[in-house]
Amino acid sequence: MPPKTAQIRLVSSHREVYEPCDDSFALVDALLADRTNIVDHCPRLCLEVGCGSGYVIASLALMLGQEVPGVYYIATDINPHAVSVTRETLDAHGVDAELICMDIASGLEKRLAGMVDVMVVNPPYVPTPDDEVGREGIASAWAGGENGRSVIDRILPVADRLLSDEGWLYMVTLTTNDPSQICLLMRKKGYASRIVVQRSTDEESLHIIKFWRDSDIQLDTKEIITTTKSVSARVMDSLSSQFPQLPFWRSSNSNCL
């Protein structure tokens, strides 16, 4: 029997809450593709930032199900309507998560540091004027500011703080967000990365990227400080090989390291 995910007909809705769309499906497909690894990983605490309709957190809880018992799920959203809708979606699927209405993980950062084993984020990634970021209601689900990076760039350090030593982050990005540069930023913090799902729709090209701490990279990072060229070239090669559809990124980001 294939692993279960949330069913669209059971996902609750509200006019001010983002409905599951291509990006949500791509993120759940990425979690499905990596499900065996997650099961072997035996996560104790999973966190979704920006849960929207609850489709993703319900799917994660369903696909891990009885195989990984006793997982503590937490989901946050800045939109109060979204956490209410997520509650209904979870109830409709017979799964449970702790829900908190907050900006990213602002009230959890102190005490939950280093405890999150799996973090999933479908951030507001659509490029918009910066003053549209953080508005109330459904706009908070997509308004991403300059290059769609305003909220993503606030989430990355939070993820770094919350993830356990063996913690994994799955994040949706758009080509416009410059995913390779996001990977380089995370690499400086000691994270390896891999594209789990890549999908082009009529409107956008999505990458679902998985990040995890890699002790070798921390060594690399130290090397970079002393012997720049060879390592940075290696990093660039490894990343560029993962982004075949982004021939332009190399020129626009060659000053990253």
Next chain:
Amino acid sequence: MRLFTHNMLSSNIKGVANGFPLRIEVEQVLEKQVDFNPDFLKNLFPKLEWKALVDAARTMGYAELPEEADSLMLESEEFLRKFHHALLELHLEEGALVCPETGRKFPVNKGIPNMLLHEDEVPDLACNQVLCPTICERYGKVD
């Protein structure tokens, strides 16, 4: 909201130094049974602020937890059962969380705490490189 979540939450209003533990105001408590998982409890124990859990549980009407606990007690199933019940089975369904320093109330409705801050409560972006290096890289360090 379960008490494990309560144990992980703090008030991050601008100017608040610690903001933990949030005081609980109870209007309605629900109990929901959860499968007993000793390994989960043993792993979590070192991360918890025990006194905050004891006080929170008492506020919610459950006074069976010992005032102090150490890791040796994790060998006792009787202790683990009580710990399990307090941490995972008690839900604050309606009520509020109160910042210990400012008295600001965060409402809890249908089991969901609303921790959103008003604009004038949000800490400044005055970040340091340790906490948010990415932002600092993009926007320049703000002291």
